[in-house]
Amino acid sequence: MHKCMRCGKIVSDVLQIEKGCDCGSKVFVFVRDPGKQDEVDTKWIESEMAGISKNGKPVVLEVENIKMLEKGVFEIDLNSLMKNPLVFKDANGVYYVKLPISNTPPFIFG
């Protein structure tokens, strides 16, 4: 399942993802456990990621390259870290994103 980063709608239809969400956003994040993220405000990710959408194609963040399993325990997907924007998921299911062009600190570890 994919979650729209603007309105939070859960979308399971691939065609719908291709077309974009009803709210107009084309930024989605892959959700393994939708229940965990319902309370999280992820709208800012949509505004961050919208800039890298080319030719109006949807942006789908399927991989979090850094995952905090618990405080002080981090799992790192090296290959995706080297190729993709930095996507960090904390133990509460909150996503933090850093684009390669951004000079701001990537995120604050919990």
Next chain:
Amino acid sequence: MFEKLIGWLKGLFFRRKAMSIGIYGATNAGKTTLANRICLDLVGEPIGSVSVIPHETRTVQKKEKVEIKAKGLKLSLNILDMPGVAVKVDYHDFLPYGLTTDEAQQRAKEATRGIIEAVRWLENVDTALLVIDATEDPYSQVNLTLLGNLEARDIPVILVANKLDLRGASLGKVKEAFPQYEVVGVSAQTGENLPKIYDAIANRIS
């Protein structure tokens, strides 16, 4: 003839810029020991501290405009000692070394940041030394991922099979694992074969 002349002139002028040498590798492969050895050898002072606790280097350590003479060339290098790269950082691994839980969690956080920093610095590296612990299996996820990405970015890489002074170290195993790469066997601890690294760097640049 004209192209040869242009190449010679380019070599003459552009080689004056310091080349950035990134020292990459898994945690505790001996990157900082090697960087210290190189810096002590060439400028008389170390680059960073070494510890038995993993992830001692958590930010990029730099030593700029270090000069080496090899293969008849005088080269100016920026030595960049990178934080150790890992696929998992777990604060529990630091607890046996006497760190408190808070200290260990803080170290894990900084180590993870360090990995991100090491990856980001790939953009600024002209040549990479990939340090491999020759007492370990060379086919690790870290080594394979780093090599694949260095190759994809067209960054020349020299493999440094380290810890040859230790029992169980095998230069042959590293060479066998990566036959398409130049492998230099060294002991950063004793300084054995260090000039071979300078020669390999000079070969890459010239």
